[in-house]
Amino acid sequence: MGLRHYPSMLGVTLLAVLSLPAVLTSEAGSTAGPDIARGQALAGGECAGCHGADGNSEIPTFPKLAGQHVVYLLKELNDYNQAHRASDIMQPMAASLSEQDKLDIAHFYARQKPAPGTVAKPELLALGKQVYLEGNSKNGVPSCDGCHDEDGAGSGKFPRVAGQHPEYLLEELQRYASGKRSHGTRVMRTVAERLTPEEAEAVSQYMASLE
Ligand code: HEC
Ligand code: HEC
Numbered sequence: 001m002g003l004r005h006y007p008s009m010l011g012v013t014l015l016a017v018l019s020l021p022a023v024l025t026s027e028a029g030s031t032a033g034p035d036i037a038r039g040q041a042l043a044g045g046e047c048a049g050c051h052g053a054d055g056n057s058e059i060p061t062f063p064k065l066a067g068q069h070v071v072y073l074l075k076e077l078n079d080y081n082q083a084h085r086a087s088d089i090m091q092p093m094a095a096s097l098s099e100q101d102k103l104d105i106a107h108f109y110a111r112q113k114p115a116p117g118t119v120a121k122p123e124l125l126a127l128g129k130q131v132y133l134e135g136n137s138k139n140g141v142p143s144c145d146g147c148h149d150e151d152g153a154g155s156g157k158f159p160r161v162a163g164q165h166p167e168y169l170l171e172e173l174q175r176y177a178s179g180k181r182s183h184g185t186r187v188m189r190t191v192a193e194r195l196t197p198e199e200a201e202a203v204s205q206y207m208a209s210l211e
Contacts, residue, residue, distance in 0.1 A: 032100065039108030042101055046093065055108075056115040060167035067114035071156045073106040075184070084183030086175075117163035117208035121201070128206025131199050141194045144203065147187075152210035157184075162210035169204040 055066030080094035152162030176192035
């Protein structure tokens with residue numbers, strides 16, 4: 001300890017000071033920038049039991065949040081808050097979070113490395129790939145890559161779907177079709193209504209296979 005460590009400590013302090021304005025301005029409308037360590041602590045306490053310590057949930061109907069986009073995560077948490085997205089589990093969870101909590105947690109999850117997905121029905125991958133990359137002109141389903149990207153990475157308000165649990169993805173397509181997710185989801189509702197049950201399952205398997 002002591003003087004030997006002084007130069008490196010100074011370096012860290014300077015870096016923190018220099019990067020502060022950038023953090024503040026990148027979060028328009030919020031009072032403080034994201035605190036990743038605080039986000040990790042909050043996520044580790046309340047959310048980890050279902051979503052995994054690093055956002056890679058192990059349970060097929062609990063979505064992975066690792067590597068998910070901040071804009072999208074915040075929108076979904078607010079949609080639960082405003083009952084635009086119905087979930088007996090997530091509505092009370094979201095209601096317990098302050099705006100700062102949501103910001104910190106979203107930034108923590110966005111920085112975690114997503115684990116690869118598990119494909120249960122490889123025989124559906126060929127059809128799933130076709131739907132994902134080309135859509136289906138017969139029933140008017142658009143391709144998915146225009147918004148979710150060819151590799152499933154998504155961006156901003158377009159969620160990452162690569163490596164997500166196929167059971168969860170399929171369930172969400174059914175929720176769009178039935179109107180349980182209805183806020184700012186006109187495209188997804190139309191997509192989900194038009195997919196045949198087989199196409200919905202196949203494209204869910206294909207999204208899970210993407211890395
Ligand atoms: C008891 C299990 C459980 C706990 C605890 C839990 N979640 Fe969830 N979470 C779920 C389930 C199930 C869903 C999917 C619900 C749905 O279909 O809308 C979900 C969905 C989400 C989504 C939407 C993901 C997406 O891809 O659209 C976010 C964001 C989220 N949870 C964040 C959190 C945060 C933050 C916490 C902690 C404060 C938390 N969850 C605690 C089970 C849980
Ligand atoms: C025009 C853009 C667009 C196209 C095309 C599109 N999506 Fe989406 N998708 C979105 C947006 C935006 C959301 C988030 C909506 C919300 O807030 O619920 C979404 C959400 C989803 C979700 C929920 C993810 C989660 O974590 O809960 C799934 C699954 C999905 N899309 C699958 C597909 C599939 C499969 C296709 C192609 C057949 C497709 N999407 C085409 C824009 C698009």
